[in-house]
Amino acid sequence: MADLMWGRPLDGRDPTMVGPYTVLRALGQGGMGRVYLARGLGARLYAVKVIRPHLADEDGFRARFVREASAARAVSGAFTAPVVEVSPPDAELLWMAVAFVAAPPLDILIEQAGVLPPPGVWWVAAGIAEALLSVHGAELVHRDLKPANVLVTADGPRVIDFGIAKALDAVSTASTHVMGTSGFMAPEHIRGAAVPASDVFALGAVMVFAATGHAPFEGPSAGDVLAQTLYQPPNLNGLPSELADVVSRCLSKEPQARPTLSQMLEEFRHHRDRTVAPHAAASWLPTQALAVIEGFGSPTSMAPTAPLRPPATTRPIAADLQERTLEAQALAAAGDVAAARDAFADLVRD
Template sequence: MADLMWGSPLDGRDPTTVGPYTVLRVLGQGGMGRVYLARGLGTRLYAVKVIRPHLADEDGFRARFVREASAARAVSGAFTAPVVEVSASDAELLWMAVAFVAAPPLDTLIERAGVLPPAGVWWVAAGIAEALLSVHGAGLVHRDLKPANVLVTADGPRVIDFGIAKALDAVGTASTQVMGTSGYMAPEHIRGAAGPASDVFALGAVMVFAATGHAPFEGPSAGDVLAQTLYQPPNLNGLPSELADVVGRCLSKEPEARPTLSQILEEFRHHRDRTSAPHAATSWLPARALAVIEGFGSPSPTAPTAPPPTSATTRPITADLQERAREAQALGAAGDAAAARDQYVDLVRDHVRLLGADHPDTLFARDWHAFFTAEAGDAGAARDLYADLVRDRTRVLGPDHPDTLHVQNQHARFTGAAGDAGAARDLCADLVRDRTRVLGADDPQTLRARDWHARHTGLAGDAVAARDLCAELVRDHVRVLGADHPDTLFARDWHAFFTAEAGDAAAARDLYADLVRDRTRVLGADHPDTLHVQGQLAHYTAAAE
């Protein structure tokens, strides 16, 4: 075992044994846990996923995890890395062991070999669809399908990590955070109602990544990506035209508009039947991808898989920085914002040293550093970091660049969070002006900036001006987004609130009465937002008497 080169060496954080398994290497980690290469009691290798302690301590999680992970053993190993064993619910470490598959994850394959041609994307998609049929047939929904959870072997893709997604999602819902990966989560999953069609949406997103190297929804923060997923069309730049139809249907905002997995496999049949040897990966994948898969299956310490020939002088540096950034983001996603912030301090320093202060990746790392500084509870420090970043992005990228506009928004947001509503109001006014000029008055991001401007105007003490700004915003939300859009209903809530703050409790009562009716119709009587405005209606009814 001494010459195994999969993964990376263990460090002081890692156990040497997990249950009956001897831990050998670290294969990877994410927001939910670390994955180890381990040896069983004999000579076979396993991938053992150990859940992060703070998740395992959630009320009722242990029993759910064991139940869901055990149910995953019913999923056919022909399409997955099969679940072999699950820890007891009262074990000190909560873990699950799956058969180790010596194959690169799809994101690693794309990084090393480049994007796949349409035929290769179809081949990967068909394998995933077949795996998902088996997962759904076992009564499970994956909930976290993404490139890192698709291992690509010469025999076809293997889908992993389906055994814990439902249990983890239950924990996230209880703490008001839906578990999953931004950029691949369907709109209904973001809202807390994932189902089989949500996995079809994620499949479409994975196809985009395999064909283009980027996710269909991206942004500097998870919140931005989730907002894009809910309200914006996907970014399909670089997607071959022959994939546009099936990907577009998979990425429909409405679950019922997406194709079923069986329909996707039926569409694949037309491609398969035109291929003389459809069982062979060589019929679908380019030679460079096949070489990465073959090299991954037989690693050696003296001849590791070579990096791609392009950008050979800089790629080891940038790949290391990217891997460290992924680890920091995983820490943040797992709830340890302080650790993510501290890692980004080091990352920013190394980006400056290796790439230069004005490199786009350096500016991007500074954005994440500022964001996790705020998430760790220091809004004042985040405000100052964003102020510097606005200055430097304006100088390097220009005032109209989307990244500059984004950090302007963050600067205003955390200025308000730091307690200076007046300064936040003025910054939001500038942002509204710039987004209107660059994006247009009806762009959702412009409307969102107007929403923040109105709120901070009210928080700065001018309730009358805030009321009037909200009235105009409601009118434009109805015209642009529709009367039943969540953002429209939200703007109406603020309009009613600042109407009351301006001294007209009776008018606020009437506005809340209308809003209760419409939120009940659109969201349901038991939705938290409906219950909130019911409480506001009762309060201002009493105040108006």
């Protein structure tokens, strides 16, 4: 396992064990928590999400998190990274383990390979629609569908992070902050009432991003983006004309005006039958995108995503604190208030 290059090396702030899982690398972080690459009792790899302590301390959150994350285990793993295990409610750290998928998130794929042509957008969107049907079939609403939560594999996308959104939404609403990502949240979700059609809105926003490289609603602050979502038409600049109709319907302000997921898949079927393209990703995605996907599946051939650092105890303390301060400030500037608050709390403690 020493040659794994997914994520970044651990530092002094990262746990080495989470429940029965041995932590190997840090994959990322956000307002909900930090995600680690971990090994189970055998050789299998998992992505383990550790919930931020300030969320876990909210009244009633622990039981709600375990209930909602456990319900997510009913979602089919054919279209998602399935939830494998959830921490007990009284655990010191709250966590959920999902099957690790060695594939790039859609935002990284677009960043490294460029925007997708219309057939590629349709192929990704159809896979997401299948995943959402499975999520909704388990009586869940994703609530945070965005490019970073769509892993693109050679046999179709996998939707992640559907297991804890409802529990987090309940906590955040009590704190006058709705859980989700600005630019991809539906108007009714912003107002505090996410429904299955809200995920269709987010799917339309993801299609805009895949085809253009930008979200349909953008602005200098999260508040500006939310206001645009509520009252302004989406920015569809650069969107190919053959995608404009379906995307516009997905981004309707009223939930009942949006197509259902089944209708989206029916439209994809007609498109697929017209093009006579087989299922294989090579028939839908450009060469650059396929190369990025293949590279993520072969980490030993990749350069490290972050340079290996000496142990924290040997690093100059001032430089370490300065670097971490800049990271915390960047999180705050990006509107990730919860993550910034935790980062500054760690700084004060240290």
